[in-house]
Amino acid sequence: MDFVSMKDELVFGVKLASYALGTRSSMPILSGLKMEISGASLRLYATDLERSVHCEIPIENKAEDEAVVLNGAVLSQIANHLPQDDRITMKTGEGDGTLVKLRCGEALFDLPTLPVEDYPEIAPLPDERVGKVSVEKFHRGLEQTAFASLKVNETTRLSLTGVNIVVGKGEMKMIATNGYRLAVKTLPMEEIVEENEFLIEAGVLSDLDRVLSQINAPSVDIYRGDGQIFFHASGVTFTAKTIAEEFPDFDRVIPKDNSIDLTFNRQALLASLQRIEITAAEESGAVTFRVTNEESAARINSSSKDKGEAEERVRLAKVPSDAIEISFKAEYLIDALKRMDSEQIAIWLATSEKAGLIEPTGDGISPQDEGFLYVCMPVRLGG
Numbered sequence: 001m002d003f004v005s006m007k008d009e010l011v012f013g014v015k016l017a018s019y020a021l022g023t024r025s026s027m028p029i030l031s032g033l034k035m036e037i038s039g040a041s042l043r044l045y046a047t048d049l050e051r052s053v054h055c056e057i058p059i060e061n062k063a064e065d066e067a068v069v070l071n072g073a074v075l076s077q078i079a080n081h082l083p084q085d086d087r088i089t090m091k092t093g094e095g096d097g098t099l100v101k102l103r104c105g106e107a108l109f110d111l112p113t114l115p116v117e118d119y120p121e122i123a124p125l126p127d128e129r130v131g132k133v134s135v136e137k138f139h140r141g142l143e144q145t146a147f148a149s150l151k152v153n154e155t156t157r158l159s160l161t162g163v164n165i166v167v168g169k170g171e172m173k174m175i176a177t178n179g180y181r182l183a184v185k186t187l188p189m190e191e192i193v194e195e196n197e198f199l200i201e202a203g204v205l206s207d208l209d210r211v212l213s214q215i216n217a218p219s220v221d222i223y224r225g226d227g228q229i230f231f232h233a234s235g236v237t238f239t240a241k242t243i244a245e246e247f248p249d250f251d252r253v254i255p256k257d258n259s260i261d262l263t264f265n266r267q268a269l270l271a272s273l274q275r276i277e278i279t280a281a282e283e284s285g286a287v288t289f290r291v292t293n294e295e296s297a298a299r300i301n302s303s304s305k306d307k308g309e310a311e312e313r314v315r316l317a318k319v320p321s322d323a324i325e326i327s328f329k330a331e332y333l334i335d336a337l338k339r340m341d342s343e344q345i346a347i348w349l350a351t352s353e354k355a356g357l358i359e360p361t362g363d364g365i366s367p368q369d370e371g372f373l374y375v376c377m378p379v380r381l382g383g
Contacts (some may be wrong), residue, residue, distance in 0.1 A: 001037060002063035007104060009057040010088050011079040013044045014072075016055050016214055016236060016279040019207045021072040022048030029118040033072035035090075037065050045122050046072055051204045052058050052122050052239040053211060066092070068100055069114040083107050125230055125237055130167055130222040131192040135212050135233065138220065141174040141185040144339050144372050146202040148183035149176040157245070163202050164247040167222075168195035175250045176202060181332045182253050186371035190219055198229050199243040208238045254375055255357045258348035260324055262291060262298060263317035263361055266345045270337040272314045276300050277330035279307040286379040288327040289347075291320045302330070317344065317362070326352045327379040333358075336374040340365035352378060 014033065022030025025048055034045040042059045046052065082088070086107035093099035093110065102109040142163065150160045157179075166173040170192060174185045208231055212220060217233035224230075231238045276287045281304035290299045296319045301311035326349060337345065342360035349356050355377050360369040 001033075001066045001068060001090060001100065002061075003037060003091075004062070004087055004089050005042060005057060005059040007086055010042075011082065012214075013042070013055050013057045014075055014079040016211055017044045017046035017053045018072060018076040019211050020046040020051045020238075021050060021076075022046075023073055025049075029069070029114055029120070031072055032069035032114040032119060032208055033075055033081040034067060034069045034116070034119050036067040037061055037063075039065065042251055045119075047120060047122055047239075049120065050236075050241050051202065051207055054122060054237040054239075056235055060350070061097050063092075067116050068092070069096075070100060070111050071114070071120050074111065078102065078109055082378050083313065098229060109369065123225055123228060123230075123239065125232055126223050126225045128224040129193045130196050130224050130229075131194070132190045132219050132221050133172055133187070134190060134219050137187045138172075139209055139212065140368055141172070142205055142316075143371075144185045145174045145176040145183040146205060147176075147335055148178060148181050148338065148374075149202040150178045152201065158201075158243045159199060159245040159247050161203075162199040162202050162243045162247070163205055164197065164199045165251070166197045167192060175247070176254075177248060177250065179248075180329070180377045181336075182250055182375040183336070184250065184254070184371075184373040184375075194224075195222060198224075198228060199245065199247050200240045201243060204240045205351050209239065211236065211238050253355070254373065255348065255350065255355055258350040258354070258357055260291075260322050260349040260350065261318075261322055262289070262320060262347040263344055264298075264314060264347070265317075266340060266342060269314055269345070270334065271336050272300055272312050273330050273337070276302045276312060277309050277334065278302075279310040280330050281302055282306075283330045284327075284379050284381065285331050286327045286381060287330040287333075288325065288381070290325045292323045293320055295319065324349055324352060326356065327381050328356065328376055329379055332376050336376075340372065341368045353380070355379070 022362035036043040043056050083105035089103045091101050100111045164175045215234045219232050220233040229240050280302040287302045296316045297313045303309035343364035346361040359375040
């Protein structure tokens with residue numbers, strides 16, 4: 001190996017690949033970043049077996065094609081602290097090739113290699129294309145759904161750790177749930193080649209989102225592989241392993257006949273909930289809504305033995321059709337309201353024991369909130 005690259009291009013490639021490094025894996029080789037020279041191109045690979053990143057940068061190749069694996073975390077740190085210089089030189093050290101010399105300006109690093117034969121095979125981009133979606137819309141969809149899922153260490157039900165992506169009828173649906181709340185975002189696709197459905201861990205998709213934000217591509221192509229989904233944009237490929245579990249029937253969970261409409265100013269409700277949550281009981285985090293069909297305001301309160309009690313009246317846009325008293329986990333409502341931009345939101349209710357449906361409403365619905373629905377199960381309080 002003996003090549004020269006522009007510093008900015010190599011640093012950028014290392015940064016992208018670092019999002020897929022297996023730094024917490026019990027397999028040391030997954031902490032490596034594979035560098036593969038092919039003619040005038042340098043291909044960078046990283047994977048933790050759940051996700052992988054592959055990108056390619058131009059180089060001036062001064063030797064034969066070769067592949068090496070370097071410690072990815074070390075290389076990433078070096079990339080972040082290189083001196084002011086336009087070029088980087090990387091060359092295999094003399095001897096058995098277990099050392100790579102990296103030079104930038106007056107800085108010289110001798111980097112040990114990892115066994116390239118131990119590095120896992122990363123699948124190439126397949127032929128089966130699902131379609132194309134706007135990166136901006138995909139980012140918004142992920143922002144408004146992934147938060148509703150569970151983290152991997154919180155459950156053994158893998159389906160609750162993912163975002164279910166359903167492609168068909170000119171649109172993409174993104175759905176996430178933890179069993180007590182459900183977030184749905186429907187967004188248009190620029191192109192659909194085949195209808196499909198795939199479930200991907202929310203944390204993996206968050207890394208994809210970070211990669212897409214770095215490359216500034218207007219849209220991303222989606223490809224289907226064997227147990228994997230590939231996202232390709234601007235010469236960068238991000239591969240995600242799909243979850244082989246059936247996602248809950250989300251359509252059945254969405255209330256269809258809730259007739260009690262509580263319409264709030266979103267910011268006013270959010271600020272109130274953040275205050276009322278302070279005295280909510282630790283075990284339930286519950287806040288209670290009380291409304292009558294005689295007043296255009298909701299009384300929201302919480303109480304706990306250790307923290308005390310709080311209550312606040314929050315104005316409604318109109319008098320409700322029926323009276324109701326219902327409790328929700330404050331955190332779940334706050335999470336949804338913080339991720340919306342619209343001026344008004346509606347909470348549709350039926351009874352104190354049935355799920356509530358939250359959606360943007362009114363004349364000031366933000367384009368960013370179009371296609372967003374949120375379902376929240378009530379909290380049953382004893383006594």
